[in-house]
Amino acid sequence: MTIFKKLISALFVGTLVLMSACQPAKETSTAKHYVWMGEGKNEGTAELEKMFIKLKETGFDGVMYQTTLEKYAAAVELAHKHGLELHAWQTILRRYDDKLLSEHADWYTVSRDGRSTAEHQPFVDYYKWLCPTKPEVRAYLTKLVEDLAVVPDIDGVHLDYIRHSDVILARDLWDVYGLVMDKEYAEFDFCYCDDCIERYKKETGEDASAFGDAAPDNDKWRQFRYDMVTETVAQLSKAVHAKGNKINAAVFPTPTISKKLVRQEWDKWGIDAYYPMNYQSFYREDINWIEACCVEGVAAINERVPLYSGLYMPAFDTPKDFQLGIQASKRGGASGICIFTPYELNDEHWAILKEEIDKW
Incomplete structure (x- = not known):
């Protein structure tokens, strides 16, 4: 090999080594x-x-x-x-604490037909859901996970029911409740509270309260509900990480299923x-x-x-x-x-x- 070829070879190898050193190490699974x-x-x-x-x-x-x-x-x-x-x-978002209900009934989600889960629950009486759009709810939940994160030596905070109520139930549950959930019906479609309506209108210029039966066909409105849950998870994750702890979650089977059934776009979360x-x-x-x-x-x-x-x-x-x-x-x-x-x-x-x- 000539001196020139040796020099080129050395430069090539050196470049590969440098590139390798600059790449983030992949964590061993x-x-x-x-x-x-x-x-x-x-x-x-x-x-x-x-x-x-x-x-x-x-x-x-x-x-x-x-x-x-x-x-x-x-x-x-x-x-x-x-x-x-x-x-x-x-x-997390499914909360049926009596004190919370009596003091903050306005924090709960509202269906397309105007009924609050604080008073009228879909499917079962414990289906009382906080609205992830509300700043007060996010502040309350942030305090909840911070308190868990600082328990001495605890290994992490595990979120469950970090979603909306089921707009469509899993197929095997239809018969349990005597329902046919072949589309998004108004009584199971959340959330239409004032905070959701106002924020969505501010961001898009559209009034979601006027969508009526056309609401399920509005992709922007559907994405807004995903985003409100994702924003809440982001705030909770930031709070737990700031305490030096880990955060994880139980979620529906796949992002496709979870978005369709419970407004949960979990592949976008940073947990x-x-x-x-x-x-x-x-x-x-x-x-x-x-x-x-x-x-x-x-x-x-x-x-x-x-x-x-x-x-x-x-x-x-x-x-x-x-x-x-x-x-x-x-x-x-x-x-x-x-x-x-x-x-x-x-x-x-x-x-x-x-x-x-x-x-x-």
Whole structure:
């Protein structure tokens, strides 16, 4: 090789090294596995510790745990004692606190036919929803997640029900409520409160209160509702990150489904992990559908952060079906699974979990 060729070769190699050094390092993906659980059957410390021990022995990494603010510190200490993460799992926009209702009924969402969820709930009586557009609601929720984020040693804040009420229910639930939800009906279409109407009009010049039955065909109005939830998540994420903690969320199966059913455009959020609820029975789908959901979700977030496939125990007729659901999640590119809930597991389920987690 001539001196000139050697010089060119050296320059080329040096350039590649420099380019490589300038690229952000891609975080190594390590599988993790979680459960959603509350106090439930484990109200006593001894029962809770027994469950934590069982989870760790099986290979789980943590729990999305639902309890009251004052009980989290003790639960975190117990989880950490047995090598488990503990994230504070809380409902966010669905809030039915009596004090909140009595003092701030005007914070609640209003349907297209003019009824507030503070007084008239769709589907079930606990479907009382705060409006994500209202600055007062965002301030209230910011304080809520900040208080959770500073619980000593807690591993993260886990958002649930961070969406609007279902404008269309998952297919298997239509029969439960005796409904045919083949389009967006006025009584289930949210939110048309004064704050939403005023802000949308300011931004677009359009009066959403005048849309009537044409509202579902207005793409800008639909996007506005997505954006209000996304803005709220952004504010909560900023608050939790400012406290030095992590934030993640339970979401509907895919961005496509979540936008259509509950105004939730979760692939646009800046959170630390996603836990899509891939509950195939709700959608009258087979187990392979779980894989497809994971594929879409992972692609939608461009592998920025982990996605953990949520599995619903009553959706599996047999332990073998449950095993196939775990395997479908892995094939779909999920970073692990999250089980709802460990209380439904029998000895065969536990054995399957141990086997599948060990070889993930």
